[in-house]
Amino acid sequence: MLKTSVAKPGAALRAFRRKQAWTLAQVCQRTGLPVSTLSRIETDQISPTYDQLSKLSSGLDLDMAQLLSGGMVESKPVQTARRSVNRAGDGQILDTPMQSLRYLSVDLTNKQFSPIIADVKAHSLEEAGDFHRHDGEEFIFVVSGELELHSESYAPLRLRAGDSVYFDSGMAHAYVAAGNECCKILSICTAQFAKAIKRAADPRFRRRRSVQI
8 A cells, every 4th residue: 555755756767877877978878868857857956757657668668666665675576466556545656746746556567558537727927838749648637727729730628527638648638627626547558658658679688588488
């Protein structure tokens, strides 16, 4: 069972980087994130967005749950009959000026998707900041309030409580709370396809499969 806590991805990133004896510049090369951004994440000056966590997870070949846990517990093999119960208020929280993200079921690694409860605070595109994009697909369900989904390929979409949308998250997008109140949404993001492709292309994994066959 999860308990409410504030996620510490910066501490986990720093611990993993030091364990690998990597510099921030080497992490930059692997993830595409600027050194200045990585430094601010490690020192908890900023909370990473979902797409930044996605790039760290994919580039460093880490499960996102390991980054959110604040530690570098070894990832366990995927087993059948797993389950993770989230009681009301459980989860690990990443708070940003645009959104407050509550990541659920972070006790399970190697998940096929990431469930997130988000409070959208931004009431304009200016407040929302840059558009975001990350690998995979995303499903949004509006729990309360009204959401305005902006994307590079479509006109702004207004969604009310009970409405939902499924879209390719590689398409640049941004969330804006319509009206004066914040908007609460359930976001389900699929696991990064880039990591699967990276593993498939790795000679070590190809050899491992050939031995099993």
